[in-house]
Amino acid sequence: MSELKKARRSRVTSFDVARAAGVSQPSVSRAFTPGASITEETRNRVLTAARELGYVPNVFASSLSKKSSGMIAVISGNLNNPFYSESLQVFVENFQRTGRQVLAFSVRDQTGSDEVIMQALRYPVDGIVMTSARVTSEMVKMSEGLGIPVVMFNRRVPGTNLATVQCDNASGGAALARRMHAAGARDFLVLRGDPLGSTTNDRVGGFRRALDEMGGATVTEVEGGSNYSGAYGAMMSRFGSPSPRWPDAIFAVNDIMAIGCADALRGNFGIRIPEDIMLAGFDGIREGQREPYRLTTVRQPIESMVSETLAILDHPGLRGPSLRLIPGDLIPGNTVRARGEA
Amino acid sequence: MSELKKARRSRVTSFDVARAAGVSQPSVSRAFTPGASITEETRNRVLTAARELGYVPNVFASSLSKKSSGMIAVISGNLNNPFYSESLQVFVENFQRTGRQVLAFSVRDQTGSDEVIMQALRYPVDGIVMTSARVTSEMVKMSEGLGIPVVMFNRRVPGTNLATVQCDNASGGAALARRMHAAGARDFLVLRGDPLGSTTNDRVGGFRRALDEMGGATVTEVEGGSNYSGAYGAMMSRFGSPSPRWPDAIFAVNDIMAIGCADALRGNFGIRIPEDIMLAGFDGIREGQREPYRLTTVRQPIESMVSETLAILDHPGLRGPSLRLIPGDLIPGNTVRARGEA
Numbered sequence: 001m002s003e004l005k006k007a008r009r010s011r012v013t014s015f016d017v018a019r020a021a022g023v024s025q026p027s028v029s030r031a032f033t034p035g036a037s038i039t040e041e042t043r044n045r046v047l048t049a050a051r052e053l054g055y056v057p058n059v060f061a062s063s064l065s066k067k068s069s070g071m072i073a074v075i076s077g078n079l080n081n082p083f084y085s086e087s088l089q090v091f092v093e094n095f096q097r098t099g100r101q102v103l104a105f106s107v108r109d110q111t112g113s114d115e116v117i118m119q120a121l122r123y124p125v126d127g128i129v130m131t132s133a134r135v136t137s138e139m140v141k142m143s144e145g146l147g148i149p150v151v152m153f154n155r156r157v158p159g160t161n162l163a164t165v166q167c168d169n170a171s172g173g174a175a176l177a178r179r180m181h182a183a184g185a186r187d188f189l190v191l192r193g194d195p196l197g198s199t200t201n202d203r204v205g206g207f208r209r210a211l212d213e214m215g216g217a218t219v220t221e222v223e224g225g226s227n228y229s230g231a232y233g234a235m236m237s238r239f240g241s242p243s244p245r246w247p248d249a250i251f252a253v254n255d256i257m258a259i260g261c262a263d264a265l266r267g268n269f270g271i272r273i274p275e276d277i278m279l280a281g282f283d284g285i286r287e288g289q290r291e292p293y294r295l296t297t298v299r300q301p302i303e304s305m306v307s308e309t310l311a312i313l314d315h316p317g318l319r320g321p322s323l324r325l326i327p328g329d330l331i332p333g334n335t336v337r338a339r340g341e342a
Numbered sequence: 343m344s345e346l347k348k349a350r351r352s353r354v355t356s357f358d359v360a361r362a363a364g365v366s367q368p369s370v371s372r373a374f375t376p377g378a379s380i381t382e383e384t385r386n387r388v389l390t391a392a393r394e395l396g397y398v399p400n401v402f403a404s405s406l407s408k409k410s411s412g413m414i415a416v417i418s419g420n421l422n423n424p425f426y427s428e429s430l431q432v433f434v435e436n437f438q439r440t441g442r443q444v445l446a447f448s449v450r451d452q453t454g455s456d457e458v459i460m461q462a463l464r465y466p467v468d469g470i471v472m473t474s475a476r477v478t479s480e481m482v483k484m485s486e487g488l489g490i491p492v493v494m495f496n497r498r499v500p501g502t503n504l505a506t507v508q509c510d511n512a513s514g515g516a517a518l519a520r521r522m523h524a525a526g527a528r529d530f531l532v533l534r535g536d537p538l539g540s541t542t543n544d545r546v547g548g549f550r551r552a553l554d555e556m557g558g559a560t561v562t563e564v565e566g567g568s569n570y571s572g573a574y575g576a577m578m579s580r581f582g583s584p585s586p587r588w589p590d591a592i593f594a595v596n597d598i599m600a601i602g603c604a605d606a607l608r609g610n611f612g613i614r615i616p617e618d619i620m621l622a623g624f625d626g627i628r629e630g631q632r633e634p635y636r637l638t639t640v641r642q643p644i645e646s647m648v649s650e651t652l653a654i655l656d657h658p659g660l661r662g663p664s665l666r667l668i669p670g671d672l673i674p675g676n677t678v679r680a681r682g683e684a
Contacts, residue, residue: 106435
């Protein structure tokens, strides 16, 4: 066994380090706590002593008594969708600022969610955030039984009692419908995502109800696979025939699909957006707001949604079954004509 | 104290669960191990018993003796750069497949790296992967002293003895220079990233050396801030004057900067790429390969780089000072003219 391993195994304590550094034990803790009040000089003495003794400042040693590890499992949907990678980034940065760490998991295709939750439960996590994935009621009961709070982020699970934080998808869908209707669109194509996902259903539901109220509109729904290539492919198969029927406007239920739509329509059919066909997305991801797209969309308030999630994890009183709906922001963009424009 | 908390605190063991479920203790372990060989029926019995007893399958209880938690800290650079978020995704998915978890950290602006490493060291991680960030030699010594291996990913740290995995940036830069030179470019603008980052310096170094060998080229370097808006802004300030000097070709040291360049040049100056100005990036990120860009670039072999990183973490014998250079793939793209084309 190497010297290093031996040192690591010998369980040097913070008291040993304190003694060697000539400081108090709390100073040792502070030296390993980012942002703690400690002079540079004291911290350096502690670090030097820790290095010499091979001290492991193991947060779990204390977590065994405190019952708090500072780790939150974040189970993300397919990170190919920039919405999920942007959300993960906000979780990592936001949690890090408050001394918490993200133990990151990913579920690419919705199956396998239970396996992943089980893997997360093997760690002493303080909570689980699911940014996607269908969760079975058995897994939910298991987490609850273990006393580990679960927060659903951007996803409702019908029939469960989980705290849920999400953008007001139905109102967002309705706002986009009204905007395109006001710009003259009557014949709509809706490009759907995951057929069982609450997000798609809420957005499309709000969109259709708003059109119904205004009247005179027709809506055709097609599956778009929730991702760029699914949306691109859906456009190719729908409009690749000799004389396709072009709609006035397309609502893609998320931005990455709207981007796939725009690329397919412009690149293969010479369609101009919004002159020939209007287009709206949902999410407000960065790349959708760049020069080639400037999507008309609803931005999900990721920062507020993450703060809300953190508040639920921190306050047991907030954890009961509850649905927090945070309004999104309509971004006018350039892909829907202004009212009255021809 | 709630019943749940009480149960959680009572330290139910896997043996208690095994007894209640009428199975062996190893079956309990398997029930909580994703992919383990166990029948659905046995797993369900274990889960039911675990739930009833409030069993916490704490991986750290065993890690205290095994000295392995299965957790790897991944400290990412600015996740606004899709290269880092794509890499993080590959780490999460790849590690998850092998029963490891990513404890995710992010360093937005290079400062603060030491703080973040210190935060990571508070957890019983099996290793630290740094996908960016400048690390001080003190921190490196500290990790080494603690017996926790550190692997640098896509980043060399001169003067340290760290295992490093990166794309062959210099050769990639040279390949792009040769390609643009062959297409007729002689007057080059290089849009640099972080002035102290090894990645930028290696790419630009390789690019310039190749041009020097071929002769007849002039190169001007400008700072582009390593990100989309920095690159966009650099184009605006350089070419916003009444009669700017346009180069034949631009080499942006990463794709997200090349995208910023393309958007600025096309959106504000009506520049056609590659007809008016050729453009190359580096990284091979997804969005750079979509319809509006189709960047000529070098793709970093993220999957191989992550596998290599995992191998180093798994085999102490590989951990010594070493630099693993993995060749990138030249993607011809549409932003550099073919050889001989006018």
